[in-house]
Amino acid sequence: MSVEHGHVNVSDVDHRFEIGERLSVIPLHQGMTTNLHDQVYAVRNGQVEATWRVAGRGKIR
Numbered sequence: 388m389s390v391e392h393g394h395v396n397v398s399d400v401d402h403r404f405e406i407g408e409r410l411s412v413i414p415l416h417q418g419m420t421t422n423l424h425d426q427v428y429a430v431r432n433g434q435v436e437a438t439w440r441v442a443g444r445g446k447i448r
Contacts, residue, residue, distance in 0.1 A: 422447050 393412060397404060404410070421427065422443045429437040 419447070 395404075395410065421441055422445060424441055425444055426441060427439045428435050429439065
């Protein structure tokens with residue numbers, strides 16, 4: 388993973404991924420784009436458990 392793009396290398400796995408199949412991606416950090424959103428969703432097992440307001444919304448210039 389990079390900040391702008393995600394690359395998935397499946398050359399060393401036995402599972403064959405199909406188009407449309409869901410993957411879980413865990414980012415290392417939120418980067419510089421979190422402040423561009425009003426809220427962040429906390430999701431567990433496919434269900435939204437919480438919604439957090441982004442206090443720094445629009446604060447970077």
